[in-house]
Amino acid sequence: MIIDISRAHIRDTSSVQALNTAILKFRRNAAEVEVVGMNQASETIVDKLAIHDKPGAMDSLMAH
Numbered sequence: 711m712i713i714d715i716s717r718a719h720i721r722d723t724s725s726v727q728a729l730n731t732a733i734l735k736f737r738r739n740a741a742e743v744e745v746v747g748m749n750q751a752s753e754t755i756v757d758k759l760a761i762h763d764k765p766g767a768m769d770s771l772m773a774h
Contacts, residue, residue: 711736716747726759733762 713732720726729745736743748756761767 711741711743713743713745714747715745715752716749718752719749720752720755722755723759726756729756730760730762730767734767737762 713729715729718725720729733743733745
């Protein structure tokens with residue numbers, strides 16, 4: 711699964727949470743996920759706030 715966000719800009723925590731949720735739901739269904747097209751500003755905020763690449767991320771999704 712490729713998520714192309716080249717036409718989007720991640721601006722805040724709600725945007726990061728939406729990306730986290732999408733990635734983790736695909737992974738829960740055994741899909742490999744690749745995010746492409748992220749601009750530098752979006753990459754900075756995602757690197758800082760995202761959990762989808764952290765240990766225990768799936769547990770966080772399941773808690774909701």
